[in-house]
Amino acid sequence: MGWALILGASSGFGEAAARAFARAGYDIVGVHLDRRAAAEHVAALVADLEAQGRRVAFFNGNAADDEQREAVLDRVATLVDPSAGGRVDLLLHSLAFGTLTRFVPDPDEAPVGGRAAAGVSRKQLEMTLDVMANSLVYWTQGLVRRGLMGPGGRIWAMTSAGSHRVMPHYGPVSAAKAALESHCRQLAVELAPRSITVNAVMAGVTDTPALRKIPGHDRLIAKAVEANPHGRLTTPEDVAACLVELARPGTAWLTGNVLRVDGGEDVAG
Numbered sequence: 001m002g003w004a005l006i007l008g009a010s011s012g013f014g015e016a017a018a019r020a021f022a023r024a025g026y027d028i029v030g031v032h033l034d035r036r037a038a039a040e041h042v043a044a045l046v047a048d049l050e051a052q053g054r055r056v057a058f059f060n061g062n063a064a065d066d067e068q069r070e071a072v073l074d075r076v077a078t079l080v081d082p083s084a085g086g087r088v089d090l091l092l093h094s095l096a097f098g099t100l101t102r103f104v105p106d107p108d109e110a111p112v113g114g115r116a117a118a119g120v121s122r123k124q125l126e127m128t129l130d131v132m133a134n135s136l137v138y139w140t141q142g143l144v145r146r147g148l149m150g151p152g153g154r155i156w157a158m159t160s161a162g163s164h165r166v167m168p169h170y171g172p173v174s175a176a177k178a179a180l181e182s183h184c185r186q187l188a189v190e191l192a193p194r195s196i197t198v199n200a201v202m203a204g205v206t207d208t209p210a211l212r213k214i215p216g217h218d219r220l221i222a223k224a225v226e227a228n229p230h231g232r233l234t235t236p237e238d239v240a241a242c243l244v245e246l247a248r249p250g251t252a253w254l255t256g257n258v259l260r261v262d263g264g265e266d267v268a269g
């Protein structure tokens, strides 16, 4: 087993994937962006992964920052040592960092600080697309350029039903998800000659810190439980278990897809 590189490894899907891949025998590189308050949680996670007998390296920084990304990848290259046959087998893009606001203010919205609400700004929209979509391209370039990922490599990016459905305040993230799915298709074709597969993974509504930041998340949760034919929300562990299966060599022909991992929620809803 080689290494799994997980962007967004300290929480939600990324954390569950780190735990599942460590159990499956992969060494783990995790990238996350957390304040000091989360340090204890991250230290406990790293200790759990190491207790599985795995090599583990976690980096707290902004995955969308060019310099920080290149520094992490250089460090990964020394850990993995591709010249000695070491490889990053898996890349999971699971970053939640976007602006959740309307494009155009609600006419009934109360003014903030005496000023009318403005709607999303250019900076907010571009930042959301950069972190939640475009960063996938740059991390993939960095891995391939360094010879860190080769034949048999698997790349997954977490998308949501928001890529094709309108949800209140979710416009910037919706746009990022649509772009992310497009990036996965493009990368799938460009990386096919290198025998690397790329798929977007569309999780169902899952109770994580990112979900709880969406205004009206209580309604989203209630609707998802009602729509889901399993009668419950998706869990990070549901998704992590599927990813472990998707890492197997027998899935080498599965690329360029948006894979629903939601218990049937999207087709039923």
Ligand SMILES: NC(=O)c1ccc[n+]([C@@H]2O[C@H](COP(=O)([O-])OP(=O)(O)OC[C@H]3O[C@@H](n4cnc5c(N)ncnc54)[C@H](O)[C@@H]3O)[C@@H](O)[C@H]2O)c1
Residues within 6 Å of the ligand: 007, 008, 009, 010, 011, 012, 013, 014, 031, 032, 033, 034, 061, 062, 063, 064, 093, 094, 095, 096, 097, 131, 132, 158, 159, 160, 161, 202, 203, 204, 205, 206, 207, 208, 209, 210, 211
């Ligand atoms: N929760 C859901 O219902 C749901 C459903 C479908 C898809 N998704 C997607 O799954 C992905 C992960 O979401 P989650 O629910 O697990 O969120 P989460 O809040 O539990 O975890 C987000 C992770 O991203 C990291 N992070 C955020 N910004 C970062 C940055 N700039 N640089 C480095 N790390 C950064 C955080 O530290 C954390 O580890 C997101 O893309 C989200 O849109 C979520």
